[in-house]
Structure formats: structure tokens, C-alpha cells
Amino acid sequence: MNTTSSTPETVTLHKVETSPNHVHHHVESPSCHLVTFDRSGSSANIFDAAALTELDHLLTVLQDLPPTTRVIFSSAKPRIFIAGADLKSLQAALQANDSDAEIEHYLQLGQSVFQKIAELPATTIAAIHGACVGGGFEMTLACDYRFASDDKATKIGLPETQLGILPAWGGSTRLPRMIGTPKALTVILKGKPYPAKRAKKLGIVDRIVPKEYLLDVARKADVRAKHRNLQWHKHNPIVTRIACQVARRKIPARTLQHYPALDTAIKTIRKAAHGSVESGYAEERQAFLKLAHTVTSKQLIRLFFLRESAGKANRKLTVNLTPIQRTAVVGAGIMGTGIAYWLSARSYPVYWNDIAVEAISRGMKHLNNEYQKAVKRRIMTRHKAAQGLNRVYPRCGMPQTKAADLVIEAAVEKMELKKRIFRGLDESSSPDTILATNTSALSVTELAEGLQHPERVIGLHFFNPVSRMPLVEVIAGDRTNDRSIQRAVQFVSSIGKTPVVSADRPGFIVNRILVPYMLEAAHLVEAGEDPKQIDRAMLDFGMPMGPLRLSDEVGLDIALDVAQTLADAFPERVTVPPRLTQMVEKGLLGRKSGQGFYRYHKGKPVDESSSGSIASTARNSISLQERMVYLMINEAARCLEEGVTNHAKWIDLAMVLGTGFAPFTGGPLRLCDTQGARRWLTIGVTCADEIDSRFSPSSLLIQHSQETSTFYED
């Protein structure tokens, strides 16, 4: 599917422009024809109806070529072969009255065009350089050969299931026939893009060629014979059936329930992998239509676009932003080390300091381990790891700010200490240097007070572990100027993280919404609920980890610290359960101390039998799950109300990326929209009446409920 920004034009699925110009045909010699995809007015090639139709017309010409000729498919774009189907039009089609017919037509169009390619008498070769995903890859599956460039830009795969749908332009039918059902299931269910080397290993490309020679090799390669399907002993209904069973069993039941595309894809592949191609096509279409209408798919596609736009659309970019070239990180704790690793691995020089030589030394040791781990996991080569490590300039003592365009402070969360550091940074750095704090709870505005240049002070809230968490909250203090925010947003995008801009309010977005929910879990424990049941309720909802397990992972002392900040800021609704304070006082800090809400042995959880909720005093008519989810929705609504961010979508994106909030719901506010504000208001009112005022609904929730309006316009 489309992995890049889609084109501005709005082409519906069935209407075709009068003179499209996306596919070019060049007769190189009587025996060699070159078809070049070059979508006009766009940096990406995609298959919308127009492009497909144009290709279709061209194929009617190519049909008459004798078997001795060859047809080469290539792309004129520098980094993209074909980025897949046109998701924007698909989204639009779903809104239409007769959406089923329209989508079916679109699917049939793609299937028939690719079938024509498969039936060409000439030898067909896809010369793949750049992203070749989704529908783009399905097109190449119809070719006899796939040659891929060894370039980094070349990524091949079928990401459809990641978006809650499945390959339906022959992908689910052809791939199993080509590489066998077990491998095809891996490619389709994981939805990962593969670099050329991995693709070759999987058997989805035939040759790897330097990109400069790609066309030349395609022209000259000795490939007269048509590709044949796998031999029967490798590809037969028995293998397929077993592989499908195994694949299904490997997926946790909750995941299957939350992501219907996985189950549907397995079933479809099982049927489409054998028998006639036409019946496979029909299975694909039927399954696709079913999935495209699910809420899950709609939300996943929305999130996909949202995430893509986050780097650009948070604020309008002005021209002439000085790009960040060199960075400095202050502090060598866990966060400092994580950030230093991430930045240096992404080509930024990092001047890194800590006051204590032991701290920076330990940090360097951990950093080195991170790189060695990356080499072991084949994330990078030994040389790349050495280069990354060499980009770090460790130092014991004061930060080196002269050389840096961006300083990220990651010291201990103490306002006085941070203020002292920032006074030093303010004096020693050029006024154009962005000074960022990686705080999770302290006020950026307060931190900037009294500095000569408070306008360049900003918050960059990375999440732990930095290498795995895709979100960075960009916090704008009251005096932070737009330019600094834009530079920070651009920087965060450049390191492959998703930026979400937040106003400088306690807890920003993620912690503000997450902490009341985690505290609620602790309240429930205090009231006698079984921790396992509480966590299970939220796992069932689709959270990646239960709130109590999460507290144990974060460390109860750290959780308490953040909770206290929020309790101070919102005393009327955030109270720290005494139990949590007691646990921290007793040294029960979670996984790191061996005991929190759960017990741990050498850092691994000990399996405990459920104690059951014998003495629960907390139950009412509302389920645990509803109660905890409600708190998140309600707090999210308050964030929007207070202007922590300017649109509901940023809150939803931050929650999904920052906490793993069930992605298929689209985020807390989208969930509220889909299920209706009234439902959640009722839950809130009931809880507020029966339990505590901390459940009092926000005025925005009440308003949407009364006016039956929604957080989103669409």
C-alpha cells in the first residue's frame, strides 16, 4: 500500500482523467520494450484507477509481442518503484453510497490488469529500485522475473495486514504459489518491508543488481524460459493447511480478536493458494471487502496517514530553518544513554557529558553494548556500529555546547538542578542553539525563567526505551518561539521519530492521560481487586501491557514522582493512593527491586496464582475496563479543552505511539467518537455518583454528548 505521502489530486476510484501520463512505453529494440512508471506531478508512483487504466491500454499493445521479446517494468522515481494502491481514494470510496461496488470495481481492475501482465507472451522482468510495496509488489508478482537493486531505498513487501486489510491484487494468490505457503504467510502476516538481500533469501526476488546496472542487466539477462510455479512436493494443499494452522496458533488469541485481518488473511491464503487464479481473485475480493469496512482497518489507515503527517503538519513550516547538524546530550543516565545511542546511530555527532566520570563511563559501556546488540541482531553492520560509536564525544565535566546546534538535557528530574544546568547552557551556547529538556513532568516555562534567551528553550520528551518508542513529545513553553518548535519538529522527524507538539501543561499529553489511569489501577488494588484481573481487563481492551505491570516496569518511584506532579496540578481529581506511597517507602519499586505489584526473580516475573477479588469494595455496575478506559477518554477530552494541543488527532496519535493505546480503536478520542460520547458520559456519571468525583466528566464530553457532536469533524 501507499507508504509515502499521497498525491494532492483527488481521483475517485472509477473516474479516470482524460489524459493521464503516468506510464511510458519505449521500444528499445524490436525485442526489448521498456515500460517506465513515472507519475506526473508526484514524487511517488501509485496505482490509482487512472494509472491502472493507462497501464491496461498499454498492455493491449504489448499483448501482440511474440514470446522472443522481453518487457521490462521500471520506475523513473529516484526512491520509489511503486508505493502501492491509492489509499486516499480507497478512504474516499468507503464514504460513498455504493462503496462496495466501487471498491470491487477497483479490485477487479487491478486484478485484471496484472493478469494481463501474467499472460503476456513476452518475457516480463520487473527492475525494482526503491520502495516496492503492496500493490506495487503485487504487480511484480505477475512478472516472470524480479530483479532488485542493492540500494538502501529498495524495500519490498506486503504491508496490507498492518493496515487491517490484505493483499487483494493477486498477492494472496500468487505469493504462496511462488515461495510456498509458509513463507508467504510470514511475508503477508508480518507485513514487513524487506531489503533486497532478505527478499532474495525469501525468494521474492530473483537477482540483486547494483542500481546503476539494473536496466542493463534486465535487458541482457538470459531469461528466456517462463517462470514455473513451485514443485508439487513443496506447494500442495497439505502443506498449506498445516502452515495455516501453525500460523494461526502462533498468533495470540487477543491479537486475532483485535486484528481480524490476520485471521481473514490466513483463511484467504488457504483457499487462494490452490485451484484457479480466478477463484483466488474472487476470494481476495470478498475478504478485502469484508475487512475494508471494519472499524479496525479504517482506524489503522487513518493512523498511518496521521503519523505520516505529524512531522510536517503540526505547524506550518516556514522556509530557511537552520538544520541541526551537531547535538549535545547532558547526562549519562538511562535516558541520556538512550538518546545518545539513537542520535549517533542516525548520523548526528553527539557531544555527551556527565559531571561524574563513573556515570559517563557507565554510559559509554551501555552505549557500546547497545551497538553490539544491534550488530548481533543484524540491525547494522560492524562498521556502521563502529561509526556510530565514533560519533559520540564523551566527556567528564561541563557540557560542550559551542559545537552543538541542539542540546538535550537528560539530567535527574530536579527543577533546581535543571535550572542550574540551563543557566550554564544559556550562557555558554550561541543564541541560535536550541536548548531542550527531556523532562517527563517538569515545566519548560519555569525552566526557561530568567534566561537570556528563553525563546529557544523547549521540551523534547523521549520515552523509555528510546530505541523502541516511536513518539517524542515536543513541548512548547510559554515563551518558546515558533522557529524553535519548527526546528525541533523537523529534527525529531529526521531521526525517524514521530513528533507531537504539546503545550507546557503538567504531564504534557501522554503522562497526563496515562497517570490517572495507572493510579486508578492502584486504587482498584487498594480496594481489594486482583492485580492480574485488572491487567487482564486492559489487555483484553488492547493495551500492550496492563497498567500495574506497566507501573512495575517504569518503576514505582518514578511513577509516584510523575503522579505527585499531576496530583499537585489537579488536586480535585488526581490523588495518589496511599498504597502506592507505602510501597515506594518499603522499597517495593517494581521489577528493578524484585517486587512491586508483582514479584520478580532476577528481573523476570514470577508466575503467581490469581488471588481472586475476594474483598473488592470497588465494584459497581461499570466494568473495570470501562472504568479505566473512561478515565483516559475523559482526561484526553480535558487536554483538548485546555488547548494542550490543537486537535484531537494529535492526542490520539500520541496515545497510540506513546502508550500503545489499542491502535485499532484509533485512540481514546476516536474511540469515544465511534462509540458515541453519550455511552462514555453515562459511564462517567455513574462512576462519579457511585464512587468518587475524580470521574466527573469534562465539559467537552458533556457538550459532545448533548449536541451529539464528535471530536473529529469527519
Next chain:
Amino acid sequence: MRTHPLVIVDGVRTPFCKMGTDLAGVDAEELGRIAVNALLSETGIDPGIVDEVIFGCVGQPPHAPNLARVIALNAGLPNSVRAVTVQRNCASGFEALTQAAEKLAAGSGEVFIVGGAESMSRAPFLFSDRARKNWTQLFKQRSLGGRLSAMRRFRGNDFVPRPALKLALQDPICGLAMGDTAEVLARDFKITRDQQDHFALQSHARALAAQEKLAEEIRPVFPGLGVKDLVERDNGVRTPDQLKKIGRLRPVFDTRTGSVTAGNASQITDGAVALLVVSEAVAEKYDLPVLGTLREWHYSGCEPERMGLGPVYAIHEVLRKTGIALSDIDLVEVNEAFAVQLLAVAQALESQAFARNHLGQDRAVGSLDTDRLNVNGGAIALGHPVGATGARLALTTLKELHRRGQNRALVSACIGGGQGAALYLERNPS
């Protein structure tokens, strides 16, 4: 004096560690990278303004030909910054400095990172020429029979390695080991074992007392590839307790009648030094601090058998060019290759006869009184990573001038193969 003084902005070095100890896991180019990395982090300069990196190294690792270029790129200097490795044996570190000054005068650059790096721990072991031939024959064979017959040509001693370090420390002209040339000086100048040991003890005592001062120029080597734990300090310096047995050590080179021992010779050491040096105009433009200025220097040649006397000729020439008397120099640093060699240099400088016979003048050059000579100890206590030593002498001396509030320094070293080097440095900007 020279028309284009070279401004030394700042410098740092790794700890100097005895061969086979804390830094033995790190190759020379990595030691150099660590030093340049620390220098960039210390000075905070934009690496893009550097014109060239010049590094001294005596035994360049075979896997890093042009070691300076490897250091430059690994330390994060842009691809456009050129780099050259220089080799003048024990004065390679000086050579890096003076080449920068010469390039500056010639208009080939104004900002240089210079220094030296040496891993004596990792000097390679070589095969004998016969072994090389046998291996080559073996590699050429394709058939099993051919291989077997090629293998039969090997003899047991083909597998005895020849340490490159040992080869490098032997003079190719006169065939004497460096230690043997020191024994020549002991005989020439009638310097006793006791005198040598006494000097060695003084070097250790001074280095021990100067630990805090030396720490100012040292930047720790952090754990990483080849380094398990933090390395913070030089590890060659011995306490008086550990030195009790120094008189009982056996002579290494002339085992029967000799006097040069492992205790009164320089240590074999790993380490690297990096200095940022610029033109006066650049220092002013970027408002850089000034550690000192290189104003004059000279390299002179002498007999390979008496290479230890090299400093006498070089110092004499530098003083002549500057017109400054030796007594007007505030600090003198002469590399302690061997205690006897340094004592011989001191005697020769004070000797009218030596001046008449070898320097072509009637009066002696002057006296090297001990309270301004190697005040913080020398290579006997701190070690002598050959390619890096020159740069360390300049760095240590300039830092000491600052601490003492003095202005003039002379640094010098003898050079294997029969040469001497001397540099005249000033603290004050002109």
C-alpha cells in the same frame, strides 16, 4: 625567529599505559581517534575548519596505512579534511607539529590537528623471509599433492615470529640496538650505573608528585571496543616502595659489563596525544585560547652509534637561531630515552671540549640544571610511546609554563638512526 609562529590552542592525551596493560586491546589508530575525539570535545571547534590532520606514528599498523587519515575520519572530521602520517622515529610527534608550522608558512593551511599515536603492545609479529617464501609457495598450489609437498618445505623455526618492535629498535646502519647505543654513551662519558639509577628514581619521584598536574592534560579512555574498564591515569609511575629493587635489575643489552637496565631506560608504552594548532590570524578570528606558540625548531643529524647525543646538536642550533642563551630558558624537557643518554647530553652541553670538537665553537652551550629539566618526570616513569612522545613533551611543558607563570621552554629528543630534535616554545602570544 620564524616568520609564521604556530599557535598551540589546546591539547589532550590518553593515559600512557605500559605495554600489555590497560590499553593493549586498542590499536594505534583507535588511540589516536580517542585523543582527537577528546580534543574536539574539549575545544568545541567546528571540525569543518580543520585543514589537515598530521599524526606521528613509528610502527604504523599494517591495517591502517596512513593512520592519520583513519584517525581523522573516525574522529568525525569531514571527508574533505586531508591527513598525513609522519615518521621521524622518536621525534614523530615533533615532526607532526613542525610540519604543521612549515605548511602554515608555505600557505598550505592554517588549522591543523597534530599529534602522535603508538600502540607498542600491538606491534605485529613477522615471519622470516624463508617462511614467507614457503607460505607463498603453499598458497600457489592448487592440487592436494602440490600442497603437501609445499608443506613439507616448512621447518620448525619458520614458525618462530620476529617481533616488529625488536626490529624497529635496532639501528639498520650500525646494527646496534638502541640500548647498545646508550651503553656507548655510558662508556664515552664514564657514567656509572648508580648515576643512571639515581636519575631514574628522580624521574619516578617527580612524576609521582606531578600526578595531579599531569591529570590536567589527560582525558580518560572510556569503555568501548577493546577497553573493558575506564582508564584514567598513567600506569608506569612507581612508588618509592616499588623502586627499592631498581639497583638489582640485570642489564638488558650488555649483560656482563653494561649498566642500562629496564629500570633506567624509558618504558615501552601505548598512548596518543592530540593538539589543535592554528595560525595567529585564526586564533584571533575564532577567539581561541592560546596555550603557547612554536617559534623555532631544528633537527640535526649525528652518528647513529651515538644517536643519544642528538639533542645537543639540535639544542645548540635552536639557541643559535633564536639568540637566546640556555640559561634564559625557563623549562627544558629532554626525552628520557635512557637515563645515561640524558646525563650524557647534559655533560656534552656543559663541555667546552665537546663544543670545540663537535659544535665548532669555543664556549660550552650551557648548563641543564635539574630544577628546570624534566620537572614532572619523563619517559622513564611515564613511558615512551615513540610516535606520541614529542607531542606530549610539548603539551606537558606548555601546561607547566602556565602553572609557573613562565614563558620560555625548550623541548628536545634524541632520535634513533642518529638525529636530534629541539623545539623552542613560548607561552605568551607576541
